[in-house]
Amino acid sequence: DASLPIKCIVNGDRQRPISCLQKNDDVFVPFALVERYFEISGKVETDKKSGNSEKVFNWQHSYAKLSLPKLPYEPDGIFMSFDNYNVEVRDRVKCISAMEGVPLSSQWTTGGGHFYPIQVAQFGLSHYSKNISEEAPRKTVIANFQQRGSWAVPAVESDEQRSFVWNFTLPESVSGPDVVLDEFPDSGDPYIIFSVKFRTHGSVTLQLEVQDKKQITYELIYTCSNESIWAEGNRIFYGIGADCTNWISLVRDIYVDLVKGLTLGIKKINKKDKVRPNITRIRIIRMVLHGQGHLDKVVTQTTAHSELFYVAADWLVRHQVRQTGGWPISVKRKLGASELQPGWFSAMAQGQAMSTLTRAYRKSGSAAYLEAAVRALDLFGKSAAEGGITAVFLDKYVWYEEYPTKPPSFVLNGFIYALLGLYDVSLTATGEDQKRAHNLFADGVASLKALLPLFDTGSGSTYDLRHFTLKSLPNIARWDYHATHVTQLLVMNSIAPDEMFQSFAQRWSEYMSGKRAPHN
Amino acid sequence: DASLPIKCIVNGDRQRPISCLQKNDDVFVPFALVERYFEISGKVETDKKSGNSEKVFNWQHSYAKLSLPKLPYEPDGIFMSFDNYNVEVRDRVKCISAMEGVPLSSQWTTGGGHFYPIQVAQFGLSHYSKNISEEAPRKTVIANFQQRGSWAVPAVESDEQRSFVWNFTLPESVSGPDVVLDEFPDSGDPYIIFSVKFRTHGSVTLQLEVQDKKQITYELIYTCSNESIWAEGNRIFYGIGADCTNWISLVRDIYVDLVKGLTLGIKKINKKDKVRPNITRIRIIRMVLHGQGHLDKVVTQTTAHSELFYVAADWLVRHQVRQTGGWPISVKRKLGASELQPGWFSAMAQGQAMSTLTRAYRKSGSAAYLEAAVRALDLFGKSAAEGGITAVFLDKYVWYEEYPTKPPSFVLNGFIYALLGLYDVSLTATGEDQKRAHNLFADGVASLKALLPLFDTGSGSTYDLRHFTLKSLPNIARWDYHATHVTQLLVMNSIAPDEMFQSFAQRWSEYMSGKRAPHN
Ligand SMILES: [Ca+2]
Ligand SMILES: [Ca+2]
Numbered sequence A, B: 001d002a003s004l005p006i007k008c009i010v011n012g013d014r015q016r017p018i019s020c021l022q023k024n025d026d027v028f029v030p031f032a033l034v035e036r037y038f039e040i041s042g043k044v045e046t047d048k049k050s051g052n053s054e055k056v057f058n059w060q061h062s063y064a065k066l067s068l069p070k071l072p073y074e075p076d077g078i079f080m081s082f083d084n085y086n087v088e089v090r091d092r093v094k095c096i097s098a099m100e101g102v103p104l105s106s107q108w109t110t111g112g113g114h115f116y117p118i119q120v121a122q123f124g125l126s127h128y129s130k131n132i133s134e135e136a137p138r139k140t141v142i143a144n145f146q147q148r149g150s151w152a153v154p155a156v157e158s159d160e161q162r163s164f165v166w167n168f169t170l171p172e173s174v175s176g177p178d179v180v181l182d183e184f185p186d187s188g189d190p191y192i193i194f195s196v197k198f199r200t201h202g203s204v205t206l207q208l209e210v211q212d213k214k215q216i217t218y219e220l221i222y223t224c225s226n227e228s229i230w231a232e233g234n235r236i237f238y239g240i241g242a243d244c245t246n247w248i249s250l251v252r253d254i255y256v257d258l259v260k261g262l263t264l265g266i267k268k269i270n271k272k273d274k275v276r277p278n279i280t281r282i283r284i285i286r287m288v289l290h291g292q293g294h295l296d297k298v299v300t301q302t303t304a305h306s307e308l309f310y311v312a313a314d315w316l317v318r319h320q321v322r323q324t325g326g327w328p329i330s331v332k333r334k335l336g337a338s339e340l341q342p343g344w345f346s347a348m349a350q351g352q353a354m355s356t357l358t359r360a361y362r363k364s365g366s367a368a369y370l371e372a373a374v375r376a377l378d379l380f381g382k383s384a385a386e387g388g389i390t391a392v393f394l395d396k397y398v399w400y401e402e403y404p405t406k407p408p409s410f411v412l413n414g415f416i417y418a419l420l421g422l423y424d425v426s427l428t429a430t431g432e433d434q435k436r437a438h439n440l441f442a443d444g445v446a447s448l449k450a451l452l453p454l455f456d457t458g459s460g461s462t463y464d465l466r467h468f469t470l471k472s473l474p475n476i477a478r479w480d481y482h483a484t485h486v487t488q489l490l491v492m493n494s495i496a497p498d499e500m501f502q503s504f505a506q507r508w509s510e511y512m513s514g515k516r517a518p519h520n
Helices: A031-038 A117-133 A254-262 A305-319 A347-364 A367-375 A412-426 A431-455 A466-470 A479-495 A499-511 B031-038 B117-133 B254-262 B305-319 B347-364 B367-375 B412-426 B431-455 B466-470 B479-495 B499-511
Strands: A004-010 A013-023 A026-030 A041-046 A055-060 A093-096 A103-105 A139-143 A155-158 A163-169 A179-181 A191-211 A215-223 A229-232 A235-239 A248-253 A281-301 A333-335 A338-340 A390-393 A397-400 B004-010 B013-023 B026-030 B041-046 B055-060 B093-096 B103-105 B139-143 B155-158 B163-169 B179-181 B191-211 B215-223 B229-232 B235-239 B248-253 B281-301 B333-335 B338-340 B390-393 B397-400
Touching: A004 A026, A004 A031, A013 B013, A013 B055, A026 A031, A026 B031, A026 B055, A031 A041, A031 B026, A055 B013, A055 B026, A093 A254, A103 A117, A117 A305, A117 A347, A155 A281, A191 A254, A215 A248, A215 A254, A229 A254, A235 A254, A248 A254, A248 A305, A254 A281, A305 A347, A305 A367, A347 A367, A347 A397, A347 A412, A367 A412, A390 A431, A397 A412, A397 A431, A412 A431, A412 A479, A431 A479, A431 A499, A431 B466, A466 B431, A479 A499, B004 B026, B004 B031, B026 B031, B031 B041, B093 B254, B103 B117, B117 B305, B117 B347, B155 B281, B191 B254, B215 B248, B215 B254, B229 B254, B235 B254, B248 B254, B248 B305, B254 B281, B305 B347, B305 B367, B347 B367, B347 B397, B347 B412, B367 B412, B390 B431, B397 B412, B397 B431, B412 B431, B412 B479, B431 B479, B431 B499, B479 B499
Parallel strands: A004 B055, A055 B004, A215 A235, B215 B235
Antiparallel strands: A004 A013, A013 A026, A026 B026, A041 A055, A093 A103, A139 A281, A155 A163, A163 A281, A179 A281, A191 A215, A191 A248, A191 A281, A229 A235, A333 A338, A390 A397, B004 B013, B013 B026, B041 B055, B093 B103, B139 B281, B155 B163, B163 B281, B179 B281, B191 B215, B191 B248, B191 B281, B229 B235, B333 B338, B390 B397
């Protein structure tokens, strides 16, 4: 009954035989071979569900988990399953800019980073969704400066802030004397919100006590500079703009601000290398001010989803180019033989921005958000060849291009994100705007129904149709993109019900556990 | 160092854990699991190449073997790799009709079978190709009846046969007295060729001595009947037509005639059940005649490729419908939701017939063959909707349909067979005919280049594009069809050279040993 070694010859490769085992009539092959050959994964784990500490081997076809969307999809509801999405911790986010309040992307660039409108919108939509799914934040007011004389330092009335504010006058140098706010309770709240303006220059320093393996003190220094982020020893600096003489309201996640500083310059964080700090506890000890200026309302919060959502929506309003209604992307993007030049537009950026802006309008009632969302429709009337974002599949089916390459790339996930943005506008705008959005959405749904089968490999999905336009090999979607496809199809079935969407979603989800389309 | 059992949980299915082995840090999984999960195959075999009798485990990704075509492809050369193809032994061939001389198909019908023009043409092309690749047959003249009086029975001169022939007069009953020809040498030749005509009725019986596990005597009886084949005990009957008063020339493979009789009524021959007789040796003992009639030139041969090729080519000329230039297919054919009604045409049948007929013309010089090949072009001008064979992919790319379904099915292998037929005519016909064939070929090549990527799954190929037209799941080509695709692409690269054909053929052949397109 013992197992005996037997040589395995794989597809006739006698040069590299594999050591297998034979036990009675059964041959056992090393999982390591199956793993690299079929690109699946597996590992020995304690079987948590068995109740005892038995070791089992867990064979996993897909490393990605399916994230089921909240259905029915509603234009003011959770966006897909973005309540589970955390944009800021992604490696490709260099930091959350203290100037703009939104993520600064390091993707596709070696320079100082760039604001990627898709990432900004997703940052907004994830916080919007968490604001629905999570409980309301606990807020702790550290200092409100509600009236003159309530603090040891002078308070003055501010017209812009419509509030009494703290008036401080100190040397600008961080090594000079300072003024301290040190009434922070030991709450562990990761968010701090405050408003500040300087006469010329200055900084706000947060001294942190961080429990990693040992206890270390770090400083987060928000200072008047156009540099986004830099670090000196245990000090991590965030620029709030070289001109810091206007009120700026900061909404900071101190955990994220710390981690981005600690991992600065590390290109790709290898999970196995444990470079990512394993912080178990973090607290603000004190806030230290330098320079001359005003400070108002310092609050710590368990979360700040609503605030960050509006930060993102406001960024989109501020950075939309009025003439085109687009958010130009400022980095080069290579896709195969094609290279998009700085200033390109993305249908996915337009769509994700529309989903963000319509939600901001629905929640706030502020017309500027809806106006921006409607302006975003304009680019859908312009082909990629004309600097727009649309392509047409064999002169028949319009496609909204995540990457407006020549020839077209027909990326699936970006197209569906664009459809969701159009859907949101079609249910939010009125009159001609509503009609325009609706027609663009309906045309896109027809294209999706026609072309979706071309993305089906019978055991997964392709990311795009570049194999068709370039006559090359298919670009197989890795499992996390494939899982996104499934989530998106479930949302599509919610807003444009069709048995086809349901059955593709079902089959594609089954591909994730190894099911395959039959052969003839 | 011993292996220990460990439970494998596959994709979270705790209800059906798999028994695996662990040896040191390596986990070994049963190949039986890998086999059914990924649809590959493998078995323990004696390693013939190692020189000793070591047992090894052979892991085979694809059960099919790639059959490399003879290149360059030439319109009078071996057809693809059909020199390795044996049509008549296929299970779906009920028998070789003694009336028509060509295969009778049992596919898609429960009735008496039907003549499937594709099968007839492939029968012709395989024998044509073997006639090139194999050595010339050894022929043994058993009886030639070259002059009056050279035999014990009366010989007479026959105008139709332009020869002296044997004149026999006997009871029609096979149990009555008979006349015997028994000068067959023990050569093992499987082919016998002879000509016969009867005054009213009669039969020619071949008595066979067959070595299976034991030695058995069988009789093959060619008799005046419209029934194709039937068996009574050790007697297997083939009808040569109820009206058998004209000269008929029979070219028979006695091995095939015997096996088809022995497996008669067995739907699907399971290789493991060993129903297929394991004949090691077969010889004709004697030829027995009944009835009144004439017999001429009895010859046995090692092969009869040239004869059978012309039998097929002549069948195609005889059965082409002049008005359409087509070979109507007389059985219903269901494909998904579509049902082709008896009388449908196939672009593959047209193409394979053209490849057969042009070769017959090139070898014989007989104009009737070329005329039939040119007439076969007519249907390429007619859409499936009009009862023809062409479809158009999104109003752009013409496709020659193996199955002219509504909506179109875009079967790949049948399309390429059609292209090869068009190519053969384009290099064989002249004037306007040549131009028509050339243009149809060129249009088809353009379509193939445009649409080929849509058949690529990244780990195999699809059989058709029905998933596109029906919005359904892809119809994955099983490995033997996939191997045919590779062979066809190599041929295409020979006649319409394009780097694309070369690289697809290369990649698709690598899929057969487990290579996969990368994911993003
Ligand atoms: Ca105040
Ligand atoms: Ca004669």
